[in-house]
Amino acid sequence: MIHDFTYLKPDSLKEALSMLSEHKDDECKLICGGQSLLILMRQGMIVTDYLIDIKHIKELDYIKFTQKDGLRIGATTTHRAIEKSDVIKKHYPALSELETKVANIQVRNWGTIGGNLGHADPAEDPAPLLLTYNAEITVGNAKGQRTMPLSEFLVGYFETALKKDEMILEVHVPAPDAKTGAAYQKHGLLENDLGTVSAAACVTLDGNGKCKSAKIALGCAASTAIRIKRAEEILVGKPYDEKAFAEAGKIASEDCDPVSDIHGSEGHRRELAGVLTKKMLIKAWERAKA
Numbered sequence: 001m002i003h004d005f006t007y008l009k010p011d012s013l014k015e016a017l018s019m020l021s022e023h024k025d026d027e028c029k030l031i032c033g034g035q036s037l038l039i040l041m042r043q044g045m046i047v048t049d050y051l052i053d054i055k056h057i058k059e060l061d062y063i064k065f066t067q068k069d070g071l072r073i074g075a076t077t078t079h080r081a082i083e084k085s086d087v088i089k090k091h092y093p094a095l096s097e098l099e100t101k102v103a104n105i106q107v108r109n110w111g112t113i114g115g116n117l118g119h120a121d122p123a124e125d126p127a128p129l130l131l132t133y134n135a136e137i138t139v140g141n142a143k144g145q146r147t148m149p150l151s152e153f154l155v156g157y158f159e160t161a162l163k164k165d166e167m168i169l170e171v172h173v174p175a176p177d178a179k180t181g182a183a184y185q186k187h188g189l190l191e192n193d194l195g196t197v198s199a200a201a202c203v204t205l206d207g208n209g210k211c212k213s214a215k216i217a218l219g220c221a222a223s224t225a226i227r228i229k230r231a232e233e234i235l236v237g238k239p240y241d242e243k244a245f246a247e248a249g250k251i252a253s254e255d256c257d258p259v260s261d262i263h264g265s266e267g268h269r270r271e272l273a274g275v276l277t278k279k280m281l282i283k284a285w286e287r288a289k290a
């Protein structure tokens, strides 16, 4: 049963931030698509006195891209809009592919990128790939805004760096360098559901076809989506080498920190982290070469 709450529906971002500020000492939650929050409220895991509905704040519903600045996605943009965006398909194909595997069309039509990152479930899809893209998050309150790397925003299981009066405003993904390729895959029992483990890789090649930079991140393999920097470092300066990718996978399986639960044991998750890391490095490299 959902406990009683006062439903607030601001007409603008300014009004939403002012409501958040007014209720910062109360039990108060933002709701956007409700795809994650309502489940927790129905289970009684979240009880709130005030619910501020930001779903219809059009100022935060946008996808913008320029070659210089990269990609900016407003917080209330839906998964489906990201999946269908032509600029994302062109410049960040791994992101549109990822979105096709988020839940089902109904959830993607209503669930948003702000709600996904705000929920901070380490099993969710976008965060690992966004980490490899060096994404930043802009959050704001009634007094102003601040921007931080996604890695700093994700603090722990269902925990973010948001203060009580702040909300996510925007996700920024820098423009990819030339000769960059990225890939993401999750492994789970159901194809379009939260994965048991996921891996993302983003590779940039230099003029000689060697690795200029590599970024690797895992989902559902620690309390947040995490970068595996030790594995990234061993690839820099190397040519295409599947043995090096396997070594990177081995490091990923060692450096992650998964739990055992009904979806998979810790050992199973470590194994998957290694296999998926190698696979995503191969795919990202092929794309970087093309």
Ligand SMILES: Cc1cc2nc3c(=O)[nH]c(=O)nc-3n(C[C@H](O)[C@H](O)[C@H](O)COP(=O)(O)OP(=O)(O)OC[C@H]3O[C@@H](n4cnc5c(N)ncnc54)[C@H](O)[C@@H]3O)c2cc1C
Residues within 6 Å of the ligand: 029, 030, 031, 032, 033, 034, 035, 036, 037, 038, 054, 075, 076, 079, 101, 102, 103, 104, 107, 110, 111, 112, 113, 114, 115, 116, 117, 118, 119, 123, 124, 125, 126, 162, 166, 167, 168, 169, 192, 193, 194, 195
């Ligand atoms: C059946 C099902 C399958 C799913 N499968 C997947 C999957 O395969 N992959 C995946 O990644 N996810 C999956 N999800 C989760 C869901 O798709 C995402 O969590 C969704 O993006 C949540 O967005 P929302 O707008 O509905 O968030 P809400 O449920 O409205 O909010 C979620 C949390 O974020 C907070 N929040 C919302 N907006 C903001 C904001 N702008 N600033 C700060 N905090 C905010 C809320 O207070 C709440 O704590 C699934 C969900 C369901 C129901």
